[in-house]
Amino acid sequence: MRRFEYEITRYPSEEFTTLVYSCTGDGSCSLNDVPLAQVEVLKGILNDSGAKGWQLLQLIFAKDGIVAFWKREID
Incomplete structure (x- = not known):
């Protein structure tokens, strides 16, 4: 059986000073006016x-920033 481990990481908003995104009332979010440096x-x-x-x-x-959820397979 395959097994996985999980990781949750937080990246503070200071790392993304010009990242702009907006969310609608139904919860859909989109990125707007994202400079290339922030994409990088x-x-x-x-x-x-x-x-x-x-x-x-x-x-x-x-x-306050971005939260990422990750997984990887373990032996």
Whole structure:
């Protein structure tokens, strides 16, 4: 049987000073006016964790930053 471990990481809003997103009343969120440098910060986070075997499950954007949920298979 395959087994997994899970990780939850938080990235403070200071890392994303110009990341702009908005949410509608039904809970749908979208990114707006995202500068390339901020996209690169997010891409770096994803690639760093991916290189360590972590698979992203979900990103949650909040006013204080981003929370990421990860999993990876263990032996």
